[in-house]
Every structure is written in structure tokens, then in C-alpha cells.
Amino acid sequence: MSQRHLLALFNDFDEAVAAISELRAANIKGFDFDDLILKSPIEHPEVETVLGDRPIKVQWFTLAGACMGGLLAFTLVASAQANFFSQIKAGKPIVPLPPDFVLTYEMFILGGVFITILGFLICAGLPAKRSPLYSAKVSEDQIGILVKGDEAAVTAFKAIFTKHKALEIQEEAGK
């Protein structure tokens, strides 16, 4: 059966949350709740209680990036210092740890920041093509709920959205 996409726009965040709760509870055939996407002009951490636990993995990229950055810096600096043909050490340690800590620390941060951004882009699915069901109102002052379901589910979606005072419902045939 072909899939259809619907975007409902709401003025009120509470109504949007109520609509999501009802969609979750309604157990509509041909609709997977995990496919529901909320679009909003600001961040609403409170919506996570309704949407359910959706994991964030950016911090793992951060950890990996920071460790790699620090390790890379120390390896490069220490191996350059170990070339004592060109650097006269005069009895001082060939690889002095306290001053090398400074560059290791800086590169730890640099690696952490860079790879965090990479993680953000991967986890947030960016850069992305703009979806056909998008309203500029979502970046202004309205909340959008994007759902995907079988044609049979469309009537149920519309009934729920209308009940919760959706301002506008856009519809499009899915891929």
C-alpha cells in the first residue's frame, strides 16, 4: 500500500503535544509512531516525555575526538622531540612531559570540538535536502507534526489533528 505524508501545523505547543499523545495511544494501523517528526521554532526538551526515549550519540564522537586529538598531538610532538640529531638537549629529558602536556591539552580540545561537529552532522542528519512538506511558519511561530502512514491511516490522522485545532494540514504522497 502506498504511503502518505502529512504535516499538521499548530499554534499552541500544548495542543501539539496532546495530538502526539493521542497519535501514540490511538494505535493506528499502518502508522509507526517512531516515524513521527516534530518540527518547532525552538527546542522543547519537554516533548521528549511524549516522543519517548530517542538516544543521543554525539557525546561518543566527542570522547573519541578528544582522545584522538590528545593522542595525535602527543605522538607528533614526542616523535619530533625524539629526533635529537637536530635538537640539542644538553642533558634535559628528550621528551619532557610537563611542557608537552600543554599542546596535548590544546589538541585534546581541538579534536573534541571538531569531531563533536562531525558527530552532530551525522546524528542530526545534516546537511539535508529540505523535505517537500515544510512550512516557513515552523521557523517562525508554529509547531509542525509530520507523520507517515498508509492511505487508510490518513483519515485517522486528520481527525486527530483537527480535534486538536491544527491550523493547516499539508498532504503529500510518499516515496
Added chain:
Amino acid sequence: MGKDIREDIAWAQINKDVLKSLENPKKLYWVILLIAIAMVGVAVGCEIYQYQTGMGVSNKSNSHVWSLYIATFIFWIGMSHSGTLLSAILHLMHADWRKPIYRFAEAMTTFSLMTAGLFVLVHLGRLWMVYYVMPYPNERWVWPNFQSPLVWDMFAIATYLSSSVIFLYVGMIPDLAICRDNIHAGWRKKLYTVLSLGWEGTDRQWRNFRITYLTIACFLIPLAVSVHSIVASDFAMSNMPGWHVTSFPPYFVAGALYSGCAAIITLFVILRYVFKFEEYMTLPIMRKLVRLTFAIAMVWTYLNLIEFSSVWYGHDQTAKDQLIFKATGPYAPYFWAMIFFGSILPLLLAFKRFQTHLPLLFVVSIFLNVGMWLERWMIIGPSFAHGHYPWTWDHDQWPSLVQWGIVFGSFGWFTLLFMVFCKVFPSVSMYEVKEMVYHRTLALKNKPAVKGEH
């Protein structure tokens, strides 16, 4: 104290007000831009003259090897501190009054660092040899000395610049999407479309955005402190009288925060007037900013006293002579001007009636930064003029007009970059102001439950 922001501003109005700043600023904007371009012209002329004639025209000497260029380099590095650092700290502390002002403060950080970087090149003189300063092993057998604070400096500043640009950009993505949705045609539309990366404000994007922004903020705080501590190490780890002081790193960090806060006040007043941001850059927010600046000014004063007293009671006669030389020698007017502008003038900020007097704050904030610039010059100039050995003493050296011209032009360069940024990108964060309004409205609705939260 009044409200930081009105709770009844419509979200669409926030978009409209901020987007208007990308289109129609007051005429004063163009006047500022023209003055800035003229100032840059002076610096470029001086640099071309110095480049073609040689470093001798700067009037540096064997004693005064650093002079104004490095003093101004430190000044701009310092100026860069408050933007990103305060934005990150206040973000972690959930101080939402930062939201309308953090964007331009972060931009200030980026452009200050870019201005500071130029001074390293100007100071080198032989620009065609610039790759010599890059720390990489090479065929000339000029290996980098990784134990040197100067090499640490390069790494620290490069890390800070790239991380600050990323912090600024990431924080701007939702606003770039707003610009993309509202600007109708032309190169700007294309620019915003590319830079917004297809942001649609989905729950997945916001969730990952929140943790990313928080993580970078956590990284930036120790990074910013380390950058200026390392710049301080350029001095404190040498044996020059006046520099070999344990309290130099915190002293530099406090001075950096101080000059940055003063610059935020100056730019706050300018943007509020030029882009008509009275609804967002409000007087209660200015009052908080002024109180913060006053507190940092007192920390800076305290650290100055620590430095003077540790030198005075430290039994290091050369360092003590250096302090006396600063206070009574040819540099005395500038030394005492630094004390006046840095420690006495900010006392005005303690008075409630002055904390929201914008014309006065504009003037005072500029003088605070004059004091901070003098501080950097008083670190460099007197130490080179009156070092360990009498045969290196050169009390009469005065920087040439070429040096002054380049220093003067650097302020134009910074202003030019900053004003162009404010015309091309939203200088007030629209989505964060909306969050601020939203949470305050919620707090008002549930007043008994959240009583005492603020």
C-alpha cells in the same frame, strides 16, 4: 529592576525585528563603515611603507624588539575572551539574559582574534618568510621548539579561533534557517540556504543540537582560560624584570575578561541604536552586564595590587627598580592613566544611576578599553626600556607614526569586520530570544510553582 525582556512579544515580531537589521540600518551604520574603511586605509598604507622600506621605519630597536605591535596583539587576544567565554559560562549557568547579546559577543571574539593574528605578521616584517613561524619539521632543519610558550601560543590561538568560529556558526544554524525562509531572492538567499544545511527544526535536530552546543561550551571555557594563560607564559616564563611574576596568568585572564566586557558594553550601545534593538538589548540586561564588568574590574585591580606587592616585598631589586621606573620614569603618565582608567573609573559603574545611562556607559567603556590597552603597553614598553643590564636601557624610545598608524587601523579593521557581520548575519539570536520569551511566559503562568526560581 525591570524585565530583561517583555513576555508578550510575538515570535513573528522577533523574526521581523531582527531580519530588518539585515536590510535597513540607520545612516549611522554607513558612516561607521566609511570611517572604519578609512582607518583600515591608514593601516594598509603604513604596512606597505614598512614592507617596502624595512622594519627600521617602525622605530623598534635592539632593546625595544616588541613594542606596540605585540602590545596590541595581546590587547586583541584579550578582547576576544569575553565573547565566547562569557557566552559559554552563562549558557552553562542557564543565565538566560545572555540570549539577546551573546551572538554579537561571539562575533566580537572571532574578529578580535582575526585582528590579533594580523599583528604577528606585521611584527615579523618580512612577510614572505611567514611560513618560518609555522611549527613543522622541515628541510631547513629549523625544528619547532615544542617547549616554547611561543609555539604553545600559536597552537592555543589557532585552537581558540577555530573553536570560536565553530561555536558561533553552530549557534547560528537555526537562525540561518529563519533567514533562508524569509529572504526572498539573491545571493543572500543562496548563502543562507547553504549555511543552514537544510535545518528544519525537527526534534532529532534540536536534540543533537542541544548536546553539541553544550559540549562545545564545556570545551571552550578551559580553552579560553588556557589561551590567555599561555599568552601570559610568553612573559612570565622569561626572566625579564616585571614579567617574572607567578600571578601573571590569572592577571592576564582577568584583564582579558575586563576588556572584553567593556567592548561588549560599547557594541551593545552601538547596535541598540543603529539597528533599533531596544526591545532586545534592554536596560536591565545592560545593568547585569555593567555589574559583571564592575566585578571583573575589581578582580583585575586586586591582581594588580598582588603583583605590585609581591614585587615590592620580593627582594628582587631589578624587578623593584622596574616597578619604580614604571611609576616615576618616562612611562609614568601612561602607567597612572592605566591605573585611573582600569581601577578608578570603573568605580562609577557601582552607582545604580550610571548602570543604565547609555551615553555615559558608551564613553566609560571606551576609556576602560584605553586603560586595558595601556596595561598591555605597560607590560611591554617599560620592561624592554629598563631591563637587567644598563647597556640595554633605552628610556627615550617612542614608537614611530608607522606603528601608531597600524595600531589605529586595526580598530578600523575590527569595526569593519564586525559591522559587515551584523549586516549579513542576525546579530541577535532569534530562536534563543523566543526560548527566553517562552520560558518566561511559562513561568508567569505557573507563578506559584516557580516562585523564587529567578
